[in-house]
Amino acid sequence: MLRNSVVLCAASLVALALAPLSPAAAAAYRVETGQTHIDFAIGAKGYPVTRGEFHRFNASVAIDAAAPAKSQVAFDVAAASIDTHAPLLDDYVRGAGFLDTAHHPGIAFHSTTVRQMNDRTVELAGNLSLLGVTRPETFRVTVTPEGTAFRLVAQGEIRRSDFGMTGGLPLVSDTVTITVSTLALAQ
Amino acid sequence: MRLLHWTMAGLVLTLLALGFVMTQGTLGGAFDLATSFTLYQWHKWIGLLVLALWLPRLVARGATQAPAALAGWQGRAARAAHGGLYVLMLAMPVTGWLATSASPLHLPLLVPLPVLGPVALPDLIAPDARAYALLSTAHEILAFALIGLVALHVAGAARHALVNRDDTLRRMAP
Incomplete structure (x- = not known):
């Protein structure tokens, strides 16, 4: 506990000390598509957890290691690229009760603030747009340096009913766990 | 008639098998949601196919000279069993659609049409938990009745061939 506090203090001090020296904008990183996974998990009464993935997306990541608060993340995901490993279920989830991809082709997350929790974790707050509804949501991101690159694993929970997605309720749970993992390469 | 008979036989047996398998989801979590969904979807499609074939089947039956009925209780039983099979071939898809x-x-309830793509069939009644429980139970009970009648039907055909040694079974031979 004490050690953690010391590390935290040290990290804050380093961040404070470096802040004035760091450039105004965070450096843009290249998102390695092949090592990026946008996964979700959702429960349903009487069934094991159902997992799936979105395959098509555009992402931009800007990281300022010295001043994490200046970092920025944006993901634009093609809703229709959902894959639960069951094509019939995918078709159904693309329909009106769930993703309604005909009317809402995109799912987007754009970060607003980044708050450092400890030297490996940041809290990423931003606006999530789904089904035409934009709401603030928060993800906890684990940051692991790999040479000059960073491996980022973001996890958060959303309530799909907040976005008007009510299909299958209450047998299919309201809470969806979203996990996005990516490798951001220095350019 | 022969083609219709064996097509229906294949579809009905497949439906019964799928019906039993897909409702076993709670047996030690045999299926995940995706598999269960897929099995139900196939069950619905095949059921709708049976529904679509029911009227042609009835017309074909009316246009075909049925074999002479046996005298006495056996003839009556045969007529009742055939009537029951026709009723159930209609009642099963209808209760299934109602339950859905x-x-x-x-x-x-999506029908995968070849060119037009999936078309959603209209709801016959509004969503209602009590009606759903009732209709599902009815569908299940009718399924057991259907199994009984199919068994009787097969036994009757076997008796015609093996005991009575008449041509009844050969009429349906593929």
Whole structure:
């Protein structure tokens, strides 16, 4: 506990000390598509957890290691690229009760603030747009340096009913766990 | 008639098998949601196919000279069993469709048409948990009645061939 506090203090001090020296904008990183996974998990009464993935997306990541608060993340995901490993279920989830991809082709997350929790974790707050509804949501991101690159694993929970997605309720749970993992390469 | 008979036989047996398998989801979590959904979807499609073939089947039956009925109780039993099979071949898809409409999950009943793509069939009744429970139970009870009648039907055909040694079974031979 004490050690953690010391590390935290040290990290804050380093961040404070470096802040004035760091450039105004965070450096843009290249998102390695092949090592990026946008996964979700959702429960349903009487069934094991159902997992799936979105395959098509555009992402931009800007990281300022010295001043994490200046970092920025944006993901634009093609809703229709959902894959639960069951094509019939995918078709159904693309329909009106769930993703309604005909009317809402995109799912987007754009970060607003980044708050450092400890030297490996940041809290990423931003606006999530789904089904035409934009709401603030928060993800906890684990940051692991790999040479000059960073491996980022973001996890958060959303309530799909907040976005008007009510299909299958209450047998299919309201809470969806979203996990996005990516490798951001220095350019 | 022969083609219709064996097509229906294949479809009905497949439906019964799928019906039993897909409802075993709670047996030690045999299936995940995706597999279960896929099995139900196939069950619905095949059921709708049976529904679509029911009227042609009835017309074909009316246009065909049925074999002379046996005298006495056996003839009456045969007529009752055949009547029952026709009633159930209609009642099973209809209760299935009704149950799907009444389901609180409110899944659309999609028909995968070759060129037009999936078309959603209308709901026959509004979603209602009590109606759903009732209709599902009715569908299940009718399924057991159907199994009984199919068994009787097969036994009757076997008796014609093996005991009576007449041509009844050969009429349906593929």
